[in-house]
Amino acid sequence: xxxxxxxxxEPTLGLDGFGRLVLQRPGADSVAGxxxxxxxxFTAPNERISLCDEQGREVHCIPDLAKTGDQTRELIxxxxxxxxxxxxxxxxxxxxxxxxxxSWDVETDRGHxxxxxxxxxxxRRIQDxxxxxxxxxxxxxxxxxxxxxxxxxxKLLRRYL
Numbered sequence: 564x565x566x567x568x569x570x571x572x573e574p575t576l577g578l579d580g581f582g583r584l585v586l587q588r589p590g591a592d593s594v595a596g597x598x599x600x601x602x603x604x605f606t607a608p609n610e611r612i613s614l615c616d617e618q619g620r621e622v623h624c625i626p627d628l629a630k631t632g633d634q635t636r637e638l639i640x641x642x643x644x645x646x647x648x649x650x651x652x653x654x655x656x657x658x659x660x661x662x663x664x665x666s667w668d669v670e671t672d673r674g675h676x677x678x679x680x681x682x683x684x685x686x687r688r689i690q691d692x693x694x695x696x697x698x699x700x701x702x703x704x705x706x707x708x709x710x711x712x713x714x715x716x717x718k719l720l721r722r723y724l
Contacts, residue, residue: 686723
């Protein structure tokens with residue numbers, strides 16, 4: 564990590580007119596479209612939060628979220644919660660129509676929902692049996708083990724894998 568990315572002074576975060584996070588560091592231009600990412604989400608969820616630009620490059624790092632100001636902490640926590648919201652698909656009731664975009668009707672661990680899939684490229688295998696599906700609104704859905712789905716759900720999903 565170079566000096567520009569050091570975990571040092573706290574930046575100023577705010578929202579622009581489009582609801583995007585904007586980072587302002589002393590002596591640097593403001594950066595809109597900031598995406599916070601947990602570096603160690605399972606072992607240290609509030610330590611080393613990377614603030615990335617829209618191209619995924621780290622522009623600043625926060626060593627400890629607990630040591631930031633209330634407004635900064637609240638903005639980052641809200642954005643992390645939105646980004647990390649990943650319902651698990653338990654059953655696929657149907658996918659219509661056959662051309663893109665497709666409408667998915669699914670049962671998740673959070674209840675029944677429908678979403679649009681703009682491209683089959685937004686369905687990706689993860690690990691041995693998992694599948695990650697990114698809806699048109701950016702919400703990600705997880706199939707933890709596609710082999711545990713019922714036969715009809717597996718058949719519908721197989722078309723995208």
